[in-house]
Amino acid sequence: MRVKCTVSYDGTGFSGFQIQPGQRTVQGEIERGLKKLHKGQEVKVFASGRTDAGVHAIGQVLHFDTEIYIPESRWPNALNSLLPEDVAIQAAAFIEEDFHARYHVRAKEYRYKVSRSEVRDVFSRNYAYHYPYKLDYVKMREAIKFLIGTHDFTSFCSAKTDKEDRIRTLYDIEFYEEDDVLTFRFVGDGFLYNMVRILVGTLINAGRGVLDPYRIPDILKARDRSLCGKTAPGSGLYLWKVYYDN
Amino acid sequence: MRVKCTVSYDGTGFSGFQIQPGQRTVQGEIERGLKKLHKGQEVKVFASGRTDAGVHAIGQVLHFDTEIYIPESRWPNALNSLLPEDVAIQAAAFIEEDFHARYHVRAKEYRYKVSRSEVRDVFSRNYAYHYPYKLDYVKMREAIKFLIGTHDFTSFCSAKTDKEDRIRTLYDIEFYEEDDVLTFRFVGDGFLYNMVRILVGTLINAGRGVLDPYRIPDILKARDRSLCGKTAPGSGLYLWKVYYDN
Known part of the structure; x- marks a missing residue:
């Protein structure tokens, strides 16, 4: 029986999601829990993707197979x-055996x-990046217009990215401020390594006036990471939701 | 020159406010910072009162004397x-030399x-006590009516309380719920050891139906700690504000 789970975690105490020898990881803790539940039998979990050290999740999704029967x-x-x-597992559901938490992601x-x-x-x-200085929200909105859509995001991902295909579609970017906290929201069909954090660094650069938003089309075309802003710290980042067809 | 400061702290990593040998305390950290600023000279801080291990502060108040001149x-x-x-020091102000952060407290x-x-x-x-079970807010409001006012709170403080005079006035108690978080607010002229946490434990007992609110006057009269609910965990507690005359 295949089980699909929605999981939240506070990334502060983890060396990221993915299992690594000698490190405390989210996957490691969940697989340890599942092993106890399965009386010593190993159970492997498959997540929608990794998250880095310090990065949080509200709605990470994963699946695993089990022979134990527990009601959903x-x-x-x-x-x-x-x-x-x-x-913490927030929700669980039985799902078809051909569902895969990573391969079937529609959007994140x-x-x-x-x-x-x-x-x-x-x-x-x-839980947030402290940036108390002035930001011009009008310029940030101009920058966003150039980023939404389908682009080659080579300039907006870590040089360590191992993927060849760097074309992704950003369906939506927006931001809102509430009680001294500015929240950016990014929805896309997929995100490259460090992409959200580099997008945030770039939007902040637009807001503080060191990047002219109208240069963004050229930066995208250049496919050169060095043209973009700093990678914003991981502690402000949340994997909020993973979208599937069903 | 006397300086009055408003201080916030996340109590999670501290063995409480008050300095204790071999322990990480808020007072210890602030006095260490002041000592650096004063080139090795010890500076003692006086707070409105202690807070226990794990207890947080939004607006703790303290004072200290300094010979360094830094604008307010x-x-x-x-x-x-x-x-x-x-x-983090949230605010600072110069204040008369006869101001005392503890002795001049009007309300907390x-x-x-x-x-x-x-x-x-x-x-x-x-940062909050997890209590997902049903609570009857009507009964909690009934209980509150019996607690507001001037009473001997011996039944509502730890047996370890070293104060003889246990008469305190609660000016206001209320609660509100927002996004799955229930927040209690207590304003009083002073609080005994563990008093807020025992009040919360008692209100929760009223809400879950194991304490009849109408028994509260008798519990107050009995001056017996064993008649009250459990002490709620320290991690949900915040010293929110300290009131002075000026």
Whole structure:
């Protein structure tokens, strides 16, 4: 039986999602929990994709196969009782055996939080990037217009990206401010390594006036990472939602 | 020159506010920062009161004396650059030499957060008490009516309380729910050891139906800690504001 789970985690205490020897990872903790539940039998989980160290998730999605029968609605509690406090299964559902959490992704939504308080907020130090300086939201909106759509995002991903195909479609980018927190929202069919964090760094550069938004089409064309802004810190980033057909 | 500061801290990484040998404390960190700023000279800080391990502060108030001249508006940044990320001076002001952060307190406001989400929220594990079960808000409001006012709160403080006089006045208690978080607000002229956390435990007992609110007057009269609910966890508690005459 294949189980699809929606998982949230606080990335602060993890060396990212993907299992790595000697490191505390989200996948490692979930597989450890599943192994206990399966009386010592290894169960491998497949997620929609990795997240880096310090990056959080509200709605990461993964699947695994099991021979234990637990009713759908009981899966979250059954597994959560075996997981540490910084990971929690939010929902679980039985799904067709040919469903794959990574291969069948239709779109992903990331959000990025920037704390705008003048004095740093002690409670958001691991959950938002503190940027208290002036930002011109009009310029940021101009920049967004050039980024939405289908582009080769080579200039907007880490040089370490191992993917050949760097054409992605950004369906939507927007931002809103609430209680001193500026939140960016990105929806796209896929995101390259560090892409959201470089997009945020670039939008901030547009907002602080060091990048003319009208240069963005040329930056996209140049396919050169060095033309873009700094990679914003991982602690402000959230994998918010993963979209599938069903 | 006497300086009055408003300080926020995330209590998670601290063994409480008050300095203790071999422990990481808020006072210890602030005095260490002040010592650096004063080139090795010890500066003692006086706070409105202690907070326990894991308890947070939005608006703790303290004072200290200094011979360094830094303009009022620069004090927060000057000191924050020498403080760890989980403590931040929010505001500073010069104040009369006879002001005392503890002796001149007129009232204090505490808030207590309860996370009501069905599945535990990974992001609030250190910032709210997770209580997903049913609560009868009507009964909680009835209980509050019996608690507001001037009473001997012996039944509502830890047996370890060293104060003889346990008569305190609660000016206001209320609660509100927002996005799955229930927040209690307590304003009073003073609070005994663990008093807010025992009040929260008691209100939750009223809400879950194991304590009849109409028994509260008798519990107050009995002056017996064992008649009250459990002490709610420290991680949900925030010293929100300290009130002075000026």
